[in-house]
Amino acid sequence: MTEQAAVVAKQHEPWLRIAKRPTISQRKAWSIRAAAFIAAILCGALLILLLGHSPFAVYSEMIRGAVGSKISLVSTIKIAIPLLIAALSVALSFKMQFWNIGAEGQILAGGIAATYFALEWVGVIPAVALFLLMFAAAAVGGALWGAIPALCKAKWNTNETLFTLMLNYVALGLIKYLQAGPWQKPGGHPQIAMFEDAARLPKVFGVHIGWIIAIVLVVVVTIFLSRSKHGFETAVVGQSPNTARYAGMNVGRVLVRTMIFAGALAGIVGFIQVAGADYTLTENTAGGVGFTAITVAWLAQLNPLAMVVVAIFIAVLEKGAGRIQTTYAIPASASDVLIGIILFFMLGCEFFINYRLILRKEGKKRG
Amino acid sequence: MDNLVNLLYAAVLAGTPLLFGTLGEILTEKSGNLNLGVEGMMFMGAIAGLAGVYFAEMWLGELTGIICLLIALLAAFVCGAFGALIYGFLTITLRANQNVTGLTLTIFGIGFANFFGEIIASASPTKFMAISTGAKATFANNPLFPGLVELAADNRWIYWINKLFFSYNLLVYIAIVVALLLAWFLNKTRAGLNLRAVGEDPAAADAAGIAVNRYKYLATVIGGGICGIGGMYISMVTAYGVWVHNCVGGRGWIAVALVIFATWSPSRAIFGALVFGGLSILRMYIPLGIPIEIYDLLPYLATIFVLILTSVRQSKEHNIPKHCGFNYFREER
Numbered sequence: 001m002t003e004q005a006a007v008v009a010k011q012h013e014p015w016l017r018i019a020k021r022p023t024i025s026q027r028k029a030w031s032i033r034a035a036a037f038i039a040a041i042l043c044g045a046l047l048i049l050l051l052g053h054s055p056f057a058v059y060s061e062m063i064r065g066a067v068g069s070k071i072s073l074v075s076t077i078k079i080a081i082p083l084l085i086a087a088l089s090v091a092l093s094f095k096m097q098f099w100n101i102g103a104e105g106q107i108l109a110g111g112i113a114a115t116y117f118a119l120e121w122v123g124v125i126p127a128v129a130l131f132l133l134m135f136a137a138a139a140v141g142g143a144l145w146g147a148i149p150a151l152c153k154a155k156w157n158t159n160e161t162l163f164t165l166m167l168n169y170v171a172l173g174l175i176k177y178l179q180a181g182p183w184q185k186p187g188g189h190p191q192i193a194m195f196e197d198a199a200r201l202p203k204v205f206g207v208h209i210g211w212i213i214a215i216v217l218v219v220v221v222t223i224f225l226s227r228s229k230h231g232f233e234t235a236v237v238g239q240s241p242n243t244a245r246y247a248g249m250n251v252g253r254v255l256v257r258t259m260i261f262a263g264a265l266a267g268i269v270g271f272i273q274v275a276g277a278d279y280t281l282t283e284n285t286a287g288g289v290g291f292t293a294i295t296v297a298w299l300a301q302l303n304p305l306a307m308v309v310v311a312i313f314i315a316v317l318e319k320g321a322g323r324i325q326t327t328y329a330i331p332a333s334a335s336d337v338l339i340g341i342i343l344f345f346m347l348g349c350e351f352f353i354n355y356r357l358i359l360r361k362e363g364k365k366r367g
Numbered sequence: 368m369d370n371l372v373n374l375l376y377a378a379v380l381a382g383t384p385l386l387f388g389t390l391g392e393i394l395t396e397k398s399g400n401l402n403l404g405v406e407g408m409m410f411m412g413a414i415a416g417l418a419g420v421y422f423a424e425m426w427l428g429e430l431t432g433i434i435c436l437l438i439a440l441l442a443a444f445v446c447g448a449f450g451a452l453i454y455g456f457l458t459i460t461l462r463a464n465q466n467v468t469g470l471t472l473t474i475f476g477i478g479f480a481n482f483f484g485e486i487i488a489s490a491s492p493t494k495f496m497a498i499s500t501g502a503k504a505t506f507a508n509n510p511l512f513p514g515l516v517e518l519a520a521d522n523r524w525i526y527w528i529n530k531l532f533f534s535y536n537l538l539v540y541i542a543i544v545v546a547l548l549l550a551w552f553l554n555k556t557r558a559g560l561n562l563r564a565v566g567e568d569p570a571a572a573d574a575a576g577i578a579v580n581r582y583k584y585l586a587t588v589i590g591g592g593i594c595g596i597g598g599m600y601i602s603m604v605t606a607y608g609v610w611v612h613n614c615v616g617g618r619g620w621i622a623v624a625l626v627i628f629a630t631w632s633p634s635r636a637i638f639g640a641l642v643f644g645g646l647s648i649l650r651m652y653i654p655l656g657i658p659i660e661i662y663d664l665l666p667y668l669a670t671i672f673v674l675i676l677t678s679v680r681q682s683k684e685h686n687i688p689k690h691c692g693f694n695y696f697r698e699e700r
Contacts, residue, residue: 020698051486099466158678161403161466162624162670169617169667177660291474298467331485336478343471344453351461 018355029353036349040342047337053328065323066316072323074206078277080315081210082107082269086293087311088221089265091302092258093146094294095225096238100259102149102164103266104290106142108171110267111274112178113141115192115281118199118274119183127198134199135271142267143260145171150259154252168290175283183281194280201276208276217265222304224261234258266290292318295343314339372527374645374652379531379539380508382644384409384605386542387597388622389629389636390549395451395590396626397553398583399566400458401692403469405594406619407476408450412595413602414480415446417610418487420498420603431501436537439506439599447595448588450476455587459580462694473619480598484610496610498603506603510534538600545593549633562586566688569695579695597622624670627677631687643669 045055066076086103093100114134121130145167152158178184178192185193201208225231233254237244241251273285296314300306321335388405395402402408419442424430430438454472457463488496510516511533519526553559564572565582573579598615606614621643628643629636643666650662 101470152675152678156675156678158674159627162620162627163674165620166624166667166671166674170664170671173660173664173667176663177658180660181658291470294467294470295474329489331482331489333478333481333485336474337482338478340471340475340478343467344457344475347463347468347471348457348461350463354462 040345062320066319084311087296092262105168105171106266109145110138110142110270113137138271139264146263210272378645382640386640391593398586404472407473409598410480412443412447412598416443416599443599444592448592451591
């Protein structure tokens with residue numbers, strides 16, 4: 001009887017079951033992530049193959065196009081700088097599970113604020129003072145743009161994802177209005193004038209000093225998250241608002257305060273873009289950086305140091321995609337597709353880090 | 368009056384893609400999945416619907432009428448559903464974070480559509496990806512009852528009624544039928560009740576013997592397909608059957624916001640889509656003496672207003688499904 005029952009139980013056991021892993025070694029976790037990454041690259045290779053190109057040639061052309069010469073290296077770094085800082089901003093908000101997809105708008109708000117001083121105050125005050133003023137204005141502009149949804153979230157639990165997203169469009173609309181109206185440069189086109197030299201960021205080693213700002217901010221955010229009381233509170237609120245409340249933290253205040261920091265970081269991106277990269281404000285000042293930064297932050301597991309690596313990797317991908325467009329006539333949107341595929345795989349592989357699959361053991365044969 | 372009729376007419380045309388996206392997302396969210404990939408799925412549907420007809424015409428010659436419509440509907444639905452399936456597999460089976468997965472789907476979908484749009488366009492002799500004139504006519508705004516048009520020539524009232532109710536492209540009517548069907552399904556059928564139970568409290572639904580994951584998968588995938596049809600509307604009707612880079616341009620996100628505006632009710636979504644469609648074209652009909660750029664902000668500002676308003680007065684009945692946004696782990700309940 002018992003044996004029969006065991007056989008019946010065996011038949012009802014599923015082929016495959018999952019069980020939570022109690023622990024996993026860091027090495028194993030990272031090798032799973034590496035495997036997922038390679039699988040994603042292979043998936044991209046398949047796509048290239050379908051288009052009738054050699055994946056190896058296309059991938060190596062991408063890398064050559066991104067880091068092959070000094071000029072391309074400089075422009076790759078120029079792509080990585082705003083990505084990195086924006087990713088820091090996104091990471092702060094994601095750390096407390098505040099799904100901020102408004103970095104784009106916060107960048108533009110910072111850009112608008114910095115541009116005001118670049119246009120109106122240039123030549124009035126010394127260049128260093130002007131930069132500091134633009135920097136501060138951009139941080140305040142971005143912080144304001146980030147704080148509004150946080151305030152509403154704290155007070156009424158307003159959906160932050162959509163609110164921050166809508167503010168992106170509002171910022172974009174403001175720029176279009178400024179281009180066509182108050183800040184229009186003389187002569188037909190709706191454009192804002194190029195900044196004068198005094199309002200342009202100086203260069204160090206061929207790249208505008210934004211890269212120094214970025215490195216400093218990586219250190220600041222690392223310390224903020226791992227060493228400061230504020231950073232700790234941010235993490236606790238993210239993991240469990242109830243725990244935070246029970247421990248006597250003011251969840252709403254943590255929310256608003258962290259979003260002020262996050263918004264300020266994004267605002268600084270706006271300053272760097274208008275004063276360092278474009279020398280003017282356009283509707284492409286943010287150019288999707290705020291969205292790509294989300295993937296950078298998530299791929300780096302919200303770890304600021306890992307973000308440096310990921311931001312450079314994504315920058316290589318984007319710059320390389322531009323190159324293969326000219327060489328192989330593969331549209332530059334290929335980089336978006338590839339980023340999407342890589343992220344899908346990375347999101348999926350976390351499951352295999354947290355759980356293990358158990359196959360049904362082949363038991364006694366029936367009969 | 369003429370101006371008002373024209374405004375409403377244009378609002379219906381502009382609101383229909385929003386309505387499809389909103390309906391798809393309502394169905395998805397009712398199962399407890401908050402899929403932020405609506406924009407991406409609409410993009411995928413937009414390119415797939417257009418490409419489906421484009422390639423079918425390459426094989427079969429010029430297509431018109433019901434066959435052309437069916438091919439476009441099918442291609443858009445399948446492609447949108449495919450995007451939703453990726454999302455569903457990652458969040459339901461692999462338990463990935465819903466927010467990030469949805470955002471990734473948006474990035475992927477935008478890239479996917481623009482990528483194939485450009486590839487196909489550059490491969491065509493004209494460097495444009497466009498469907499034939501006959502196929503375009505399938506998606507044109509034709510009067511439903513040509514007899515009524517003759518009568519409308521003499522009577523202003525008949526003209527207005529004809530214009531407001533019987534002179535859209537076929538997708539507009541399909542959207543309204545889908546909305547009514549969805550309302551009926553959610554509120555009047557056993558399966559709809561089960562689905563709502565899954566979204567509110569999956570553990571209780573599971574205990575009651577409802578196959579939670581099957582409901583989640585089906586709702587998410589069908590919802591994605593409906594979003595895809597919304598994208599197809601944009602490439603076929605709004606862009607007149609020609610591929611336009613970035614053609615969806617944020618409408619998917621407005622659809623996500625409209626779900627909140629409609630408080631998860633398909634019939635209220637019809638009204639919401641009309642309002643938001645109207646706001647997006649208001650500047651061409653009602654001059655307020657403010658800059659054009661500010662006019663274009665109206666839908667977004669209205670969304671923010673609605674978001675705040677609905678969050679300030681939380682009502683129990685018209686609220687987000689309780690378990691929406693969270694994955695369900697049977698062994699961790």
